[in-house]
Amino acid sequence: MKRVISKILKKEKEKEEEVEEKTIGLIIDGPNILRKEFGIKLEDIKKALEKIGKIRVAKVVLNQYAPQGLIEAVVNQGFEPIIVAGDTDVRVAIEAMELIYNTDVDVIALATRDADFLPLISEAKRKGKETVVIGVEPGFSVALQNAADYIIKMEKKKEAEGY
Numbered sequence: 001m002k003r004v005i006s007k008i009l010k011k012e013k014e015k016e017e018e019v020e021e022k023t024i025g026l027i028i029d030g031p032n033i034l035r036k037e038f039g040i041k042l043e044d045i046k047k048a049l050e051k052i053g054k055i056r057v058a059k060v061v062l063n064q065y066a067p068q069g070l071i072e073a074v075v076n077q078g079f080e081p082i083i084v085a086g087d088t089d090v091r092v093a094i095e096a097m098e099l100i101y102n103t104d105v106d107v108i109a110l111a112t113r114d115a116d117f118l119p120l121i122s123e124a125k126r127k128g129k130e131t132v133v134i135g136v137e138p139g140f141s142v143a144l145q146n147a148a149d150y151i152i153k154m155e156k157k158k159e160a161e162g163y
Contacts, residue, residue: 021053021054022052022053022054022106022107022130023053023054023056023104023105023106023107024049024052024053024054024055024056024057024105024106024107024108024109024132025055025056025057025099025102025105025107025108025109026045026049026055026057026058026059026109026110026111027059027061027092027095027096027099027108027109027110027111028042028045028058028059028060028061028079028111028112028134029061029088029089029092029110029111029112029113029114029117030060030061030062030063030066030070030074030088031062031063031066031088032088032111032112032113032114033111033112033113033134033135033136033154034060034062034070037156038136038154038156038157039156039157040136040154040157042060042073042074042077042079043077044154045111045134045152045154046058046077048134048152048154049109049132049134049152052107052109052130052132052150053106053107055109056104056105057099057102057105058078058079058080059079059080059081059082059095060074060079060080060081060082061082061084061088061091061092061095062074062081062082062083062084062088063083063084063085063086063087063088064083064084064085064086066081066083071083082095089114089116089117092110092112092117093117093120096108096110096117096120096124097120097123100120100123100124100127100129101127105129106129106130107129107130107131107132108120108121108124108129108130108131108132109131109132109133109134110131110132110133110134111133111134111135112133112134112135112144113135113136113139113140113141113144114141114144115141115143115144117144118141118143118144118147121133121144121147121148122147125147125149130149130150131147131148131149131150132148132149132150132151132152133145133147133148133150133151133152134152134154135151135152135153135154136153136154136155136156137153137156140153
């Protein structure tokens with residue numbers, strides 16, 4: 001009897017020590033973030049988010065002018081490319097709203113510099129999601145940064161070696 005109780009107590013202690021990892025849904029505003037002059041790499045965004053949790057959904061929204069090399073790089077990094085005709089903002093918003101209402105996602109990560117997405121951050125927080133904005137200067141919206149729970153400022157590469 002004593003052995004059984006000690007095994008049960010040991011298992012309960014092990015469960016307490018296991019920290020539940022947060023699941024992240026990531027949407028990248030491609031034309032806004034993945035520009036040659038910034039030199040931002042998708043793997044750098046992945047590494048930065050690993051400190052918060054595990055990426056479960058990763059999508060990059062691109063316009064029809066995205067070079068084939070960029071689309072291949074997105075796929076090779078394990079991201080889902082979404083190609084749209086014209087402006088990407090509406091599609092970014094749609095994808096983000098799907099994640100906000102997805103019960104399997106704890107954290108909404110949005111890679112953009114655009115203040116137009118401030119209502120998305122507010123809605124995510126209203127629905128109990130943690131929020132992350134990932135951006136780069138110049139033009140990284142201060143309002144967006146102030147609204148999010150976490151901010152990741154990517155460093156502009158000296159020699160822009162982007163996609």
